[in-house]
Amino acid sequence: xxxxxxxxxxxxxxxxxxxxxxxxxxxxxxxxxxxxxxxxxxxxxxxxxxxxxxxxxxxxxxxxxxxxxxxxxxxxxxxxxxxxxxxxxxxxxxxxxxxxxxxxxxx
Numbered sequence: 001x002x003x004x005x006x007x008x009x010x011x012x013x014x015x016x017x018x019x020x021x022x023x024x025x026x027x028x029x030x031x032x033x034x035x036x037x038x039x040x041x042x043x044x045x046x047x048x049x050x051x052x053x054x055x056x057x058x059x060x061x062x063x064x065x066x067x068x069x070x071x072x073x074x075x076x077x078x079x080x081x082x083x084x085x086x087x088x089x090x091x092x093x094x095x096x097x098x099x100x101x102x103x104x105x106x107x
Contacts, residue, residue, distance in 0.1 A: 005087040007049065020046065020053075020080040020088070021105050030094040030101065037078035037105025039063050043092055044077040045070075051086035078105050 001013040004023055014023045021044050024031045035041040039059045053075050056064075060079040064070060077088075094101050 002082050003085045004082060005050075005085075007087065007089045009090070014082045016083055018082050019105060019107055020075075020077040020082055020086075022107060023082055024077060024088075024090060025101075025104070029090055031077065031090050032092040032094055032097055032099060032101055033078060033105060034099070034102040035078075036103040039076055039079055041102075042067060042076060043097075043099075043102075045074055045091045046077045046080075047071070047089040047091060048073045048075055049087040049089055052084050053080045053086060054083055 002016055004014045005011045006027060006029060009029050010027050012027055021031060021033050021037060031044055033044040042063060057079050060076050
């Protein structure tokens with residue numbers, strides 16, 4: 001079972017194939033995700049600090065390409081399936097932005 005380390009948050013074991021957004025949310029971190037996991041809004045961005053988040057789907061690559069000056073390692077957590085150990089930094093939460101999360105992304 002892959003281990004997920006959330007900077008400033010818990011370390012947990014995650015079932016392989018779990019959508020990263022759901023693992024973060026289920027760990028009690030109020031990650032912002034406005035579009036319901038459809039790779040439209042980029043509010044669920046995370047920084048991959050260590051580990052392999054797997055290949056980037058084309059829909060994610062195209063959406064991130066529209067954002068100016070993103071640092072390397074930025075991924076959309078709604079598009080990442082946890083398959084190996086990861087250390088991440090959640091970049092936007094509902095508490096830090098004052099915005100409510102959108103609908104829970106489908107598994």
